[in-house]
Amino acid sequence: MKIGIVTPTYYPYPGGVTEHVYHVRRELESLGHDVRVVTTSFGQGDGGADGGADGAVIRIGRSVSVPANGSLCPVAMDLRMTARVRDVLDRERFDVLHLHEPFMPALCLAVLREAGAPVVGTFHASNDSPVAYRVFRPFLAPYADKLAARIAVSDAARLTVEPQFPGRYRVIPNGVDVERFASARPIEELRDGAFNILFVGRFEPRKGLKFLFGALPAVLDAVPRARVTVVGGGPFARYYRGFLPESCRHAVRFAGFVPRETLARHFATADVFCSPALGGESFGIVLLEAMAAGAAIVASDIPGYRGVVRHGETALLVRRGSPEQIAEAIVALARDDGRRRRLADNARRAVERYSWKRVTGEILGVYEEVLAGARPSRSPLEERCEAARGGTAT
Numbered sequence: 001m002k003i004g005i006v007t008p009t010y011y012p013y014p015g016g017v018t019e020h021v022y023h024v025r026r027e028l029e030s031l032g033h034d035v036r037v038v039t040t041s042f043g044q045g046d047g048g049a050d051g052g053a054d055g056a057v058i059r060i061g062r063s064v065s066v067p068a069n070g071s072l073c074p075v076a077m078d079l080r081m082t083a084r085v086r087d088v089l090d091r092e093r094f095d096v097l098h099l100h101e102p103f104m105p106a107l108c109l110a111v112l113r114e115a116g117a118p119v120v121g122t123f124h125a126s127n128d129s130p131v132a133y134r135v136f137r138p139f140l141a142p143y144a145d146k147l148a149a150r151i152a153v154s155d156a157a158r159l160t161v162e163p164q165f166p167g168r169y170r171v172i173p174n175g176v177d178v179e180r181f182a183s184a185r186p187i188e189e190l191r192d193g194a195f196n197i198l199f200v201g202r203f204e205p206r207k208g209l210k211f212l213f214g215a216l217p218a219v220l221d222a223v224p225r226a227r228v229t230v231v232g233g234g235p236f237a238r239y240y241r242g243f244l245p246e247s248c249r250h251a252v253r254f255a256g257f258v259p260r261e262t263l264a265r266h267f268a269t270a271d272v273f274c275s276p277a278l279g280g281e282s283f284g285i286v287l288l289e290a291m292a293a294g295a296a297i298v299a300s301d302i303p304g305y306r307g308v309v310r311h312g313e314t315a316l317l318v319r320r321g322s323p324e325q326i327a328e329a330i331v332a333l334a335r336d337d338g339r340r341r342r343l344a345d346n347a348r349r350a351v352e353r354y355s356w357k358r359v360t361g362e363i364l365g366v367y368e369e370v371l372a373g374a375r376p377s378r379s380p381l382e383e384r385c386e387a388a389r390g391g392t393a394t
Helices: 016-030 081-092 107-114 131-135 137-145 155-161 178-182 209-222 237-241 246-251 260-269 285-293 323-335 337-354 356-371 380-389
Strands: 002-006 034-041 057-068 071-077 096-100 119-123 149-152 169-171 195-200 226-231 252-256 272-275 296-300 316-318
Touching (some): 081 107, 096 356, 107 119, 107 137, 119 155, 149 155, 195 209, 195 260, 209 226
Parallel strands (some): 096 119, 226 252
């Protein structure tokens, strides 16, 4: 099968969609399928505007970052977008196209408009108030009609898009390279007796880093040898560093963006992984990475995270935007090794459901059913989501 995966984000741009596309592509290739990633150019180090380093990445247009959903969202711009998309589709002759965030301008919309092959769309975003979907619904409705199958990475993502674009959405989650994170070696220089707390994410409002910084004085009062490692960055790095109290600066390491292998080692080093996100997280791949690596989790009690972890069983969930509750949870785990190990052990067992092999198998099943003209059946996760809502899919 020749598969075109169209995505608004890919390497070197970091993030959950990038990781999702990369791993699904690799799994599909291991099964013998011919896969091309169609994306945009993000600048230096991405193979340039015409392709990726390995020849399997086709880049159209250049990315421009615009504010959206508490983040900076890359939008592909090109005055010849439609013509270039048409040339790629005519040349590649895909059997099926898989669009991630299919309503994202301009690349995804252009592919959806020009597609002759069946199109599968995966929706990743979660938003309590998806204004853009409501405002642009009349414009986007014809594009929605072109989707042969719809996937949401979580129930939170489904509930964001479904009210404005009713239809049948299959829930297939994000995944994680379980073996890579489970087998990663800790960073030796950080295993020096300190209690290691890890944050991974871009410096932007929805990630909530300032609330972790706000919790640090209380954490350090109770756990003087605590240390926070911050992995990530972004254009607002200087702004967010300003939220770090002067008295706590000695306890924080800023690692910046790190290679994939080093990221796994940071998770393996952590005693606690903290994600104080405020919302807009449909799933939380970072939670899966922490679970696979064996780090105990303290995270915000938001819909996208509740679909991945259970409070008191695989994580401690705290009120969003509450430095007090973040500090209380971290200190509780620092003082109770047994509780911390139980959370981590439970999480290691639960994360097996999210292996990329299993996730890709479900996605491949959708491709095959779409090509056969069949209506996709519900995944096991979707069955559980429907049971929890007390209804059945339409």
